[in-house]
Amino acid sequence: xxxxxxxxxxxxxxxxxxxxxxxxxxxxxxxxxxxxxxxxxxxxxxxxxxxxxxxxxxxxxxxxxxxxxxxxxxxxxxxxxxxxxxxxxxxxxxxxxxxxxxxxxxxxxxxxxxxxxxxxxxxxxxxxxxxxxxxxxxxx
Amino acid sequence: xxxxxxxxxxxxxxxxxxxxxxxxxxxxxxxxxxxxxxxxxxxxxxxxxxxxxxxxxxxxxxxxxxxxxxxxxxxxxxxxxxxxxxxxxxxxxxxxxxxxxxxxxxxxxxxxxxxxxxxxxxxxxxxxxxxxxxx
Numbered sequence: 001x002x003x004x005x006x007x008x009x010x011x012x013x014x015x016x017x018x019x020x021x022x023x024x025x026x027x028x029x030x031x032x033x034x035x036x037x038x039x040x041x042x043x044x045x046x047x048x049x050x051x052x053x054x055x056x057x058x059x060x061x062x063x064x065x066x067x068x069x070x071x072x073x074x075x076x077x078x079x080x081x082x083x084x085x086x087x088x089x090x091x092x093x094x095x096x097x098x099x100x101x102x103x104x105x106x107x108x109x110x111x112x113x114x115x116x117x118x119x120x121x122x123x124x125x126x127x128x129x130x131x132x133x134x135x136x137x138x139x140x
Numbered sequence: 141x142x143x144x145x146x147x148x149x150x151x152x153x154x155x156x157x158x159x160x161x162x163x164x165x166x167x168x169x170x171x172x173x174x175x176x177x178x179x180x181x182x183x184x185x186x187x188x189x190x191x192x193x194x195x196x197x198x199x200x201x202x203x204x205x206x207x208x209x210x211x212x213x214x215x216x217x218x219x220x221x222x223x224x225x226x227x228x229x230x231x232x233x234x235x236x237x238x239x240x241x242x243x244x245x246x247x248x249x250x251x252x253x254x255x256x257x258x259x260x261x262x263x264x265x266x267x268x269x270x271x272x273x274x275x
Binding site for chain 2: 002003004005006007008009010011012013014015017019021023024025026028029030031033034035037067068070072078079084086087089090091092093094095097098099100101102103104105111125127
């Protein structure tokens, strides 16, 4: 059993915030640690349009289980956003330099996570942590 | 101008053959600018009475496409208890006991009603929340 810890710190002396939260990423409904991870780095441009970052799987055993994903917009120009969608629904706009971390339920085949750059080229970094994953059959 | 820093740290010594140590630091700014965020709702806690769906953030009460950021934490200590988190009626994930999330929010009311809703899996669960915004 692997122990993977996700910690967030939000601090602002101006707004009076000093928040810390930490969790060990666990398999669905248990305290057993997740053991599957995928990560990567890439670039997406305006010309690309919407791109699937993480596809939901119809055949793996990870539907409705504990999956978490991390995404960071590595652009430095403050007008370069990544529009983040889940199941083709806009969740939010990830500003340059910002990151997000949230659970992801692959409730059905269409629950993919997609990103769209609004300006220029946005480099991105991502990671996904899964409760379970079964490789799909090869294409003959 | 307020300076608000959000830092993520992902660590594991045994998930992979090499240690995992990811750190990402963001200085939260207003949409399309380098001006810091100016307002928060919360930090607060809400208790749910039953397994009905609750609206946590009403998009109609906020401005579209600002630099809204949402923090959520499930304060349950029972591993099997979770909140279903929905944005605009779409399930994005299940937040299990002790887990937290931090994500941008469009608060769109033009093309869809982008409310953030939560549905607890059990009675009497507690959620911690905060909205950081530039509106």
